[in-house]
Amino acid sequence: MTGHDPALVAVRDVIGSSWRRCLETGVDPAGREAPMVCSDDRLGMLRDRAEDLRRAAAPVMGDARAFLAETGTMMVLGDPQGVVLDVQGDTRTRDHGEVIRLMPGADWTEAASGTNAIGTALALGAPVQIHAVEHFCAGIKQWTCSAAVIHDPVDRSPLGVLDISGLSGSHNAHCLALAVTAAGQIESRLARRELDIRARLIEAVLGDSRWPMDSIVVFDHRGRPVRIGDRARLLLKDRSDGAGNRAPVLTDQAGNRLPDWLRAERVEPVFDGVRRIGSICVVPQGRPHLDGTLRKREIGAAGGAAGTREGGAADTDPFAGVIGDSxxxxxxxxxxxxxxxxxxxxxxxxxxxxxxxxxxxxxxxxxxxxxxxxxxxxxxxxxxxxxxxxxxxxxxxxxxxxxxxxxxxxxxxxxxxxxxxxxxxxxxxxxxxxxxxxxxxxxxxxxxxxxxxxxxxxxxxxxxxxxxxxxxxxxxxxxxxxxxxxxxxxxxPLGARGADIVRLACHFAAAAAHRHGLVRRQPSDEALDMLTRHDWPGNVRELRNVIEQATILTLGDRIDLADLPPAIRALNGGADARGAAVSSSANPAEAVCRLDQTEAAAILTAVTRSGWNLTRAARRLGIAKSTLYEKLHRHGIRRPRP
Ligand SMILES: Nc1ncnc2c1ncn2[C@@H]1O[C@H](COP(=O)(O)OP(=O)(O)OP(=O)(O)O)[C@@H](O)[C@H]1O
Missing domain, CATH: 3.40.50.300 (P-loop containing nucleotide triphosphate hydrolases)
Incomplete structure (x- = not known):
């Protein structure tokens, strides 16, 4: 069977159409290997660009190591342009892979390397297995490959591709299923991270009184609109280019197509630490054509500025504090x-x-x-x-x-x-x-x-x-x-709200840190995973209490599994909780850690009860005021902002 004469052989439809595409783009059927398209610098740049994807994929690829070694296969992570970013597998299999350049920096699109699982999955936008002679180029026909596309959790655009490849003799029938499962796991990790970032973005925006909620458009870290204020929505509706009331995507390339009010100088980046988590654009006052509803609202809001908050007349969306998108x-x-x-x-x-x-x-x-x-x-x-x-x-x-x-x-x-x-x-x-x-x-x-x-x-x-x-x-x-x-x-009930648990947990962690004047600590992926699996008989209130307690007690820069109450950790088949119980007496390091947590909680209680009068708090604790200063600093306890 030869790849270059599709008329003469009976092949699956998916293969026939791929071969036709290869012929149309002039792929050489005698090709022996994929072309290398990246210098080290360029590969570094592509890897940086795919940082989130690689970070989500790393543990999944790590977990597959045993399966790969057993089956003589390798796992390959590619970017949406079919360039290999990372490979995982034992040295022998990877050496075989290098012969056909199944290695970082090589281009595995169909147009470059003919029919193959990476390129064909990207072309189809669907999982595919390409077996031996189904490959278009002669040099790859010893291999069997299975690949699935990894999609962006928000807009489902392709973010990358996950492939499992091996010499045909060793390739296992389960490889396609594993590729699909692994791609799904990477997508879930990306989704969790995306939610976490969005929660922090919205939290940052809501917590900043400079920004009038009515007049802003908030964009996520990839320039996609996350939240549009009413005034901004009216302005978008007003546009004559048929964009409807959807905000444009804020990308460098889209610069020319952006409306006036969205020019770069009006866009302010939002950072969480050093990481840019999004941007915000304030729609200029008076610019949009306003209908009666908005005028009325504006007048109301202006009048309310001098009035009392008790009435609840908010200039922000009253539902903004109701967290959850399930x-x-x-x-x-x-x-x-x-x-x-x-x-x-x-x-x-x-x-x-x-x-x-x-x-x-x-x-x-x-x-x-x-x-x-x-x-x-x-x-x-x-x-x-x-x-x-x-x-x-x-x-x-x-x-x-x-x-x-x-x-x-x-x-x-x-x-x-x-x-x-x-x-x-x-x-x-x-x-x-x-x-x-x-x-x-x-x-x-x-x-x-x-x-x-x-x-x-x-x-x-x-x-x-x-x-x-x-x-x-x-x-x-x-x-x-x-x-x-x-x-x-x-x-x-909270248990029926899926990913809202993650959103709420991040929200409560930020709120608790703010309330107690502590450094903001978000739950780790593992902690979020465990929280998601709990059934929450006390619903959102129970979750809020758990996160508040963990925020106060944790000493690390994240809320980790160990910071969650044993009742929740017990979910982990009971092993985690039992481990915690054993380690509290058997592991001195952990015992010290818990002692520290208890001390932090005692200090926090004392300063809060004494209304932040440190002389009284020190007396209450039976320690010198200078020691209290030192301990406050060590535990990162700061006075809450009024
Ligand atoms: N969607 C949500 N977003 C943010 N916080 C929430 C949300 N739902 C509940 N909470 C928080 O959870 C806690 C309990 O909420 P709330 O008192 O409104 O519940 P409830 O259904 O009225 O409870 P109960 O029936 O016991 O009176 C409060 O601290 C509240 O702020």
């Missing part, structure tokens, strides 16, 4: 945004700690009542009588000990804003009747009075109970249920 959370956010603008009660359902109050606040912030107060009441926390007067207030002489002149309740306090009734399922039946009346008549009657006081209150309620079942069982009034539950939003 499909169920996005769905909940979309419904919440829609309902925020309509004056109807909203019922938030979901297990404890899923963010019902976070959503309630965001709904308030995005509602026309945003400038009014947000008042929260937990209906499960108060006895029946207290709850009645707490909610509806009481008149003078309503009961023994009642205040002169009476007291307004939370309904009156929330007038013009939002009342958040948490655990509404715990509300006694007779109070439910009272609540329904207030909702229907938009007026409240204080306990012990007959006078009606008009109130304009937006009600957001929450429960972890199955209210429909409670209605059936007679524990909850059907009329109230139908009044509040038609517009309900179900918040998924």
């Amino acid at each position: 499909p169920p959370l996005l769905k909940a956010k979309a419904t919440a945004r829609r309902l925020a603008g309509v004056d109807v009660p909203v019922l938030l359902t979901g297990p404890t700690g899923t963010g019902k109050e976070v959503f309630a606040r965001a709904i308030h912030g995005a509602s026309p009542a945003a400038r009014g107060p947000f008042i929260a009441v937990n209906c499960g926390a108060l006895a029946r009588d207290l709850l009645a007067s707490e909610l509806f207030g009481y008149g003078e002489g309503a009961f023994t000990g009642a205040r002169r002149g009476g007291m307004p309740g939370k309904f009156e306090a929330a007038d013009g804003g939002t009342l958040f009734l948490d655990e509404i399922g715990e509300m006694p039946l007779e109070l439910q009747a009272h609540l329904l009346r207030v909702l229907e008549q938009a007026s409240v009657v204080r306990v012990g009075e007959v006078r009606e006081r008009p109130v304009r209150v937006r009600l957001v309620a929450a429960t972890h109970r199955d209210l429909a079942a409670d209605v059936t069982a007679g524990r909850f009034r059907g009329d109230l249920y139908f009044r509040i539950a038609v517009t309900s939003i179900d918040l998924p």
Whole structure:
């Protein structure tokens, strides 16, 4: 069989079309090896450019070492242009590979080296195995190769290619499956890293008050828009070049096509340490054509600058603090945004700690009542009588000990804003009747009075109970249920939110460091992996607590597996937790490390409790103030910013 005469042989379609492409591009069928296209400098440059890819691939390629040695195969990582960046495998196999230049710096595109797994997988954008004589060039027909393309987790563009090659006799039928699995593992590692970087980018942007959220476009480290403020969106919509409301990709090459407001001088890089994690562009004031909605908003925002924050009138996206992009959370956010603008009660359902109050606040912030107060009441926390007067207030002489002149309740306090009734399922039946009346008549009657006081209150309620079942069982009034539950939003448990666990963990790590004045420490890949596998019965609250505790206790520059509570590490088949228990007594280095952590926690508690009065904190700890200074420095504990 020869590669250069496709008409004479019966080959798989995929091979036939590849051979045709080779013939069209004039590949020499007698070729013996791939061309080397890189000097050392150029290879270094290509490797730098593919730094993220190589970093994600290295552990995966390392893990495959035993399989490769056993099967006499080698693993090859190529860039999206088919140039080999790295190889893994035993010396003998790699020596064989060098004969055909299956080595760093060689070009394995179809156009350069004929039909082969690397070039053909890139041409097809799909995994492929090329067996022996299916190769186009004579010199490679002793080999069998399997390759899969590695895609960018965000836009699925090809980032590279993972190939497993061996002399045909040794090549194993499982190689294609392994190539696909390894490429998938590299993609997952890239996805996790991408999420981590994006979380840090958004965190950096949100934490910087110089940037008006309405007027910015945030680009990721590859120049892709991550977040577009409303004003910027309007401007994009306004463009006549049909770009719609999508922000352009910010690349050097795209320079000429970028709109005026996106010129280089308007783009500010965002760094995390020394690494550039993205860019931000502030849309110039007054430039875009504004429609009525935006004008109204701007006027509101200007008025709000002098007003109080308590009203929750935010000039940022009220949902920005609701972290998570998983499909169920996005769905909940979309419904919440829609309902925020309509004056109807909203019922938030979901297990404890899923963010019902976070959503309630965001709904308030995005509602026309945003400038009014947000008042929260937990209906499960108060006895029946207290709850009645707490909610509806009481008149003078309503009961023994009642205040002169009476007291307004939370309904009156929330007038013009939002009342958040948490655990509404715990509300006694007779109070439910009272609540329904207030909702229907938009007026409240204080306990012990007959006078009606008009109130304009937006009600957001929450429960972890199955209210429909409670209605059936007679524990909850059907009329109230139908009044509040038609517009309900179900918040998924954390375990159903996939990659949100990573986003939330990074967010909480940054927030905890900020709150305690500590150096920012992000969870390591291993820690994130473990967090992702935990089932989180306490949902987001539990995750927040775990990360906050780890942030305070860790001494390294990352939150590592060892910093996570044993209950979470126990997930790792129990081995990790058992290891931790054993090592705490058996491994002196680790024991010292834990002692250190305990000391850091004690110091942090003392300085926090003494309101950062170091003389008092030192006294509390029974150490000299100079020793306290030294220890604060050593543990990297800094006073929180006000
Ligand atoms: N999507 C989210 N993004 C950021 N923080 C969140 C999110 N969801 C929850 N949290 C945080 O988790 C903690 C618990 O959230 P929240 O109190 O809103 O939950 P809940 O469902 O109202 O709980 P419960 O039913 O016990 O009252 C809070 O610290 C909150 O800030």
